[in-house]
Amino acid sequence: MKMWSGRFRQALDPEFELWQRSFQFDRRLLKYELQASAAHAKALKSAGILSADELINILDGLQKIADDSAVSQSSLQDDDAEDVHHFVEKQLVARIGELGYKLHSGRSRNEQIATDLRLFVRAAIDQLRAELAEVCAALIDSAEQAGSAAMPAFTHTQHAEPVLVAHWLLAYVEMFWRDADRLADCRKRVNVCPLGSGAVAGATLPIDRAAIAAELEFDAPTANSIDATADRDFALEFVNALSLCALHLSRWAEEMIVFSSQEFAFLRLPEAYSTGSSAMPQKKNPDLPELVRGKCGRIIGNATALMITMKGLPLAYNKDLQETQQPLFDAADAVIGMLPLVAGFVKAVEFDYPRMNEAASTGFMNAWAAATYLVQRGVPSRLAHELIGKAVKLAIKKNCELQDLTLAELQALSPAFDESFYERLNLSSVLAIHDVPGGTAPARVRQGIASAKKKIEALREEIHAHA
Ligand code: ARG
Numbered sequence: 001m002k003m004w005s006g007r008f009r010q011a012l013d014p015e016f017e018l019w020q021r022s023f024q025f026d027r028r029l030l031k032y033e034l035q036a037s038a039a040h041a042k043a044l045k046s047a048g049i050l051s052a053d054e055l056i057n058i059l060d061g062l063q064k065i066a067d068d069s070a071v072s073q074s075s076l077q078d079d080d081a082e083d084v085h086h087f088v089e090k091q092l093v094a095r096i097g098e099l100g101y102k103l104h105s106g107r108s109r110n111e112q113i114a115t116d117l118r119l120f121v122r123a124a125i126d127q128l129r130a131e132l133a134e135v136c137a138a139l140i141d142s143a144e145q146a147g148s149a150a151m152p153a154f155t156h157t158q159h160a161e162p163v164l165v166a167h168w169l170l171a172y173v174e175m176f177w178r179d180a181d182r183l184a185d186c187r188k189r190v191n192v193c194p195l196g197s198g199a200v201a202g203a204t205l206p207i208d209r210a211a212i213a214a215e216l217e218f219d220a221p222t223a224n225s226i227d228a229t230a231d232r233d234f235a236l237e238f239v240n241a242l243s244l245c246a247l248h249l250s251r252w253a254e255e256m257i258v259f260s261s262q263e264f265a266f267l268r269l270p271e272a273y274s275t276g277s278s279a280m281p282q283k284k285n286p287d288l289p290e291l292v293r294g295k296c297g298r299i300i301g302n303a304t305a306l307m308i309t310m311k312g313l314p315l316a317y318n319k320d321l322q323e324t325q326q327p328l329f330d331a332a333d334a335v336i337g338m339l340p341l342v343a344g345f346v347k348a349v350e351f352d353y354p355r356m357n358e359a360a361s362t363g364f365m366n367a368w369a370a371a372t373y374l375v376q377r378g379v380p381s382r383l384a385h386e387l388i389g390k391a392v393k394l395a396i397k398k399n400c401e402l403q404d405l406t407l408a409e410l411q412a413l414s415p416a417f418d419e420s421f422y423e424r425l426n427l428s429s430v431l432a433i434h435d436v437p438g439g440t441a442p443a444r445v446r447q448g449i450a451s452a453k454k455k456i457e458a459l460r461e462e463i464h465a466h467a
Contacts, residue, residue: 001093003086003109022322025329026084027076030069032119033084033112034062039215040107040195043207049105058103061096062088084116085109106205107198110229110317114194117328119216121190121238124332125183126466131339132180132245133459136173138346140452143169148442149353150360150427151266161368162360162430163440165351166449172252173452179245180459186241190234193218197225200316230316232324236306239331243296243303246335249342250296253289256349260286266356270348273341288345295334302327361427362401364392369430370402370421377416387414 038059045055065088068075081087092100143166153163193216196202196209202225203209209221222228259266269286277283305327313320367388374384388402390413395402403425410417423429435441438448 001090003082003089003104020319021081022083022325023078023081023087025326026113026116027087028329029084029113029116029120030076030088031066032116032123033088034066035119035216036112036115036195037088037103038062039212040207041103042215043196043209043212044102044105044205046208046211047106047206049205050102054099054102057096057099058092061092061100064095065091083109083113085112106203106207107195108200108229110199111194111197111225113321114197114229114232115216117232117235117325118190118192118194118218121234121328121332122187124336125187125190125238126463127336128242128245128332128339129180129183129459130463131336131343132176132183133456133463134343135339135346136176136180136452136456137460138343139169139173139176140449140456142346142349143167143173143445143449143452146351146353148428149351149357150431151356152359152363152365153440159363159365161434161440162365162427163434164431164442164445165353165356167440167445170445170448170452172248173456175248175251176245177452177455177459179241179248182241182244183238186234186237188219189237191217191219192222192228193220194222194228196221197228200226200229226316230313230318230321232306232310232321235324235328236303236310239299239303239306239328242331242335243300246296246299246331249335249338250293252342253292253296256289256345257286257293264359266352266359268350268352270345270350272348273345288341292338292342295338299331299334302331357427364395364402366402366425366427366430367392369433370425372433373421373424374414374416379414379416387416 041050041055041058041062044050045052050058065075076087078087078090081090089100089104092103094100146165146169149165150162151165151168153160153168193209193213195212195216196207198204213219213221256267256269258264260269269284271284273288274284275287277285306324309320309323309327370391371381371384371388374387375381379387391402391405391410394409395405398404403422407417407419407421410421424433432441435444437444
């Protein structure tokens with residue numbers, strides 16, 4: 001039986017009937033639909049609509065649907081179900097008879113779908129935060145293993161200054177940690193319960209909304225029935241948070257790809273996460289980071305799709321809202337699916353530290369340190385910059401590095417140079433002068449590793465306590 005055929009004189013156009021359904025994608029919400037339905041059934045009992053026996057029968061029936069779907073996916077085949085809400089009603093009636101129809105008393109699918117989606121997003125957030133913690137943990141391990149190895153840091157994709165490899169890896173820890181934090185913040189606004197909002201104006205029966213919210217571990221019932229059934233900003237916020245996370249992942253992926261190229265050769269691609277070419281026998285291709293980079297486009301596309309679907313919709317529920325489900329699922333699946341692979345890749349990738357160190361020692365990466373040397377000897381910064389620029393020009397002409405210029409050549413530029421200049425130019429001195437919180441001096445990076453570890457430990461503990 002349909003959920004709404006009473007007032008219709010004509011049957012639906014069969015093609016339209018199939019086309020407007022959502023069951024092919026919203027069946028994945030079954031678990032949440034069953035949980036929310038059980039909570040609603042209990043509220044119906046408290047409201048005097050169901051007897052104690054009826055409640056037991058309904059809860060039993062809902063449990064059986066859950067058990068069957070856990071055992072076999074084929075129990076989710078239903079050629080008539082319009083959506084997951086209709087499916088559960090049909091299944092319940094098939095198991096417990098007409099009593100099953102009582103479950104829908106005082107509720108609307110508009111509040112049900114809003115609730116199921118909130119439960120879905122909440123679970124996805126918890127899983128994503130756990131996965132992000134593991135990616136961060138793998139990056140921190142890798143930073144520890146890198147020890148004192150250095151590499152070039154780039155600005156404008158040009159050699160800028162040397163940094164510790166560990167410092168570079170910790171930059172990604174910060175980004176992914178913020179992504180996890182953003183999701184936690186989003187969770188606060190996700191975790192309110194629409195049940196009892198009815199179709200738009202509020203439930204028509206005295207439903208104890210606080211009890212339902214508590215039963216489903218929501219922080220509170222939603223405050224306004226129109227808003228609760230009409231808005232999807234929790235989903236938009238979530239997918240936008242995913243877009244930022246994917247964007248960070250895509251930047252990491254891009255660096256993995258570029259640094260694995262023969263021109264950089266800073267790292268060796270792990271064979272377990274690479275593929276070959278069917279044509280060129282020598283190839284080992286960075287498919288994992290390439291797909292991560294590529295999926296980022298899809299995820300941002302999903303966020304855009306959601307924004308545009310919602311834009312200009314009048315309050316309250318409109319069937320357009322059904323179209324918010326697939327971009328939401330697709331974005332969640334994409335990020336949930338790639339984070340464990342990224343963690344695996346981070347653990348497996350091998351860096352060529354000697355080569356990275358070598359690259360960090362050449363190409364005038366000590367030029368700012370050289371200018372700082374002059375500044376510390378009283379030369380005004382702008383003049384020091386100019387002087388070292390001239391020294392660089394001379395070195396380019398002689399095809400050498402700054403430290404290869406003779407003291408006579410340097411003193412011809414300024415009497416402020418003396419022998420001590422050369423010590424200040426070696427790689428370890430250059431690294432050491434960046435001795436501020438958040439800088440790349442080795443002691444600062446050790447602090448960075450320690451505090452990153454603390455943050456991730458706290459995140460892991462919080463996730464553990466939740467589970
Ligand atoms: N499948 C619908 C959706 O995803 C459920 C809500 C249907 N409500 C309605 N009034 N037709 O939005």
